Amino acid sequence: MLAPNLLLLGLFLLVPLVWAFVLSFQAKRSFGGGTWAGLDNYTRLLRDDVFWRALLNTAVFTAITVPVTVVAGLALALLLDKALPGRGVFRTIVYLPIVVSTLVTSLIGLLLFDESIGIVNGVLADLGLGAVSWQSEGSLAMVSVIVMVLWTRIGFAMVVYIAALQDLDQEVLEAASVDGAGKWARVRLIVVPSLRPTTMFLLVVNMVWSFQIFDIVYVMTNGGPGYSTTMLVTYAYDEGFGPARNFGYGSTVGVVLFVLTLLITALQVRSSRKQDG
Known part of the structure; x- marks a missing residue:
């Protein structure tokens, strides 16, 4: 079976x-043959103001969504891990x-944040x-996207943390309680350190998801207004499949995105191993 x-891994991952x-x-610039350009696409990338704006937007988006997702997921997990009335209902609502x-999430975002008929403005x-x-001011457009992304991710973090909490050694917690620990x-001293592997997993996964964000941005704002919500993936898509059909340059943006994601993930894993060691 190996x-x-x-073969499938090579066909659908390595070949593309x-x-x-x-x-x-x-x-x-078409589905036909292309001409060799050497490093021209990469040198153009260094001079491309839109690329640097997309990189900054992606970095800001990631810096906000990743820690908020992890912290909120942990807080909800600690709260809903207890035997509370309606606990199952609340878990379902958060995870839903x-x-x-x-796509449905993106359309809900439009319904909520549309400037004319949106529920929030109503x-x-x-x-x-x-x-x-929400859609004509850059920072507010970014806020609307971040809100919808957090809505989709916090539930996943909560469920992962709840599963990890079930595996904690309850005897250690009971002993700490007997010793007077509040x-x-x-x-702070037992639960959070014990959940470090889970936290690292969620950090890496959410980091990758944030760098790969596309659909919610594309549906809600299409990268606008201006380039205020343009991310690396949406920029690569616009270059490759937009009016310019510049597959070479779009692929260049995609390769840079892949390398950045790989480097950041490797650094996080290395940092985690150093802390555990």
Whole structure:
């Protein structure tokens, strides 16, 4: 069974990856043959203001969504791990966005944050407050995207943490309680350190997801207004499949994105191993 699995891995992962790398060295603007461009696409990338804006947007987006997702997921897990009335219902409500397709999530985001008919602005109007320019003001457009992404991710982090909490040694927690350790002290000194592998897993996964964000951004803002919500993936898509059909340059952006994601993930894993060692 190993050989077929490796064949599928090579067919659907390695072949596209190698082909994208080859395309990044070509001036290719159609599905036909391209011409060899050497490092021209990469030198253009260094001078491309839109690329640097997309990189900054992606970094800011990642710096906000990753820690908020992990912290909120842990807080909800600690809260809903207890025997509370309606605990199962609350868990389901928080986790529900995970099972909803990202397209549906994106459409819900439009329904919520549309400047003209959006629910959020409707509620603000009922409260006597002015409408908010969710789609025509750059920072607010980014906020709307971040809110919807957090809505889809926190439930996953919560479920992963709850599963990890079930495996904690309850005798250690009970012994700490007998020794006079308060609830917060037990969480800070025992629970959180014990959950370090789970936290590292969630950090890496959410980091990769954030660098690969595409669908919610593309549906809600299409990278706008201007380039205020353009991410690396949306920029690569626009270059490769937009009006320019510049497959070579789009592949270059994709290769750089792949390398950045790989480096950041490797650094996080290395840092985790040093802490554990």
